[in-house]
């Protein structure tokens with residue numbers, strides 16, 4: 001295995017290109033994600049967000065370039081081993097329909113802790129609590145849960161193996177506004193309380209700016225900007241970013257003269273509006 005990066009870098013994309021047939025989807029993507037960051041990814045539809053995300057757990061292979069996880073080239077890591085250390089949550093329910101909530105959440109921990117089922121049972125209850133689910137639901141099947149409950153079980157399952165990295169692809173896209181707000185708060189808290197590295201795809205600029213410690217803006221397979229939310233609000237690097245951000249400013253209802261053309265004060269006001 002190659003170990004060319006420091007341990008402080010959780011994920012690195014080195015000159016990644018991806019094409020499907022003639023269609024180029026990612027062009028020379030270079031990106032470094034330090035451990036413990038919460039990177040939100042936003043961009044136009046078809047800009048390559050899911051493609052980039054799924055290269056981390058090898059659901060998609062690049063056409064050229066290298067993805068490193070914890071300093072190791074993912075191509076040289078056994079995919080099953082790699083995925084056990086990377087939680088993956090996507091929009092809608094991806095639960096095993098024939099398994100109870102408890103069996104769904106304990107599936108990977110049971111593989112890892114073959115002998116210690118008692119420890120796993122305890123861990124499952126802790127994760128239910130963390131994602132805001134009552135233990136009364138443990139014996140239910142996914143079809144007996146609401147969409148929001150299914151989504152929470154999916155997140156508990158992604159987290160239950162205590163992964164170092166959590167990949168989330170529009171995880172809150174299919175739930176109502178209130179549940180979405182609750183799930184956003186919960187994932188932000190989990191991130192604050194653990195040293196997990198999160199990559200989170202969203203179409204919602206407010207969500208991207210609110211949750212991300214860094215925001216990655218993609219358009220047509222190219223990075224438009226990668227930086228802290230305050231920086232993106234204060235200094236949009238391209239017309240594409242400016243357009244996305246100005247929509248957010250309008251939804252925060254901030255007067256134009258207090259916005260980021262004049263620098264930080266507008267950005268700070270937009271951030272505080274997002275936090276409320």
Ligand SMILES: Nc1ncnc2c1ncn2[C@@H]1O[C@H](COP(=O)(O)OP(=O)(O)OP(=O)(O)O)[C@@H](O)[C@H]1O
Nearest residue numbers: 020021025043044045046047048049050051052203
């Ligand atoms: N297996 C595939 N075969 C051919 N084309 C594909 C395949 N997977 C994705 N694409 C195309 O690659 C482009 C990027 O897809 P991707 O899902 O990464 O974009 P995205 O930014 O996540 O999009 P969205 O925001 O709409 O979910 C799209 O044009 C898509 O149609």
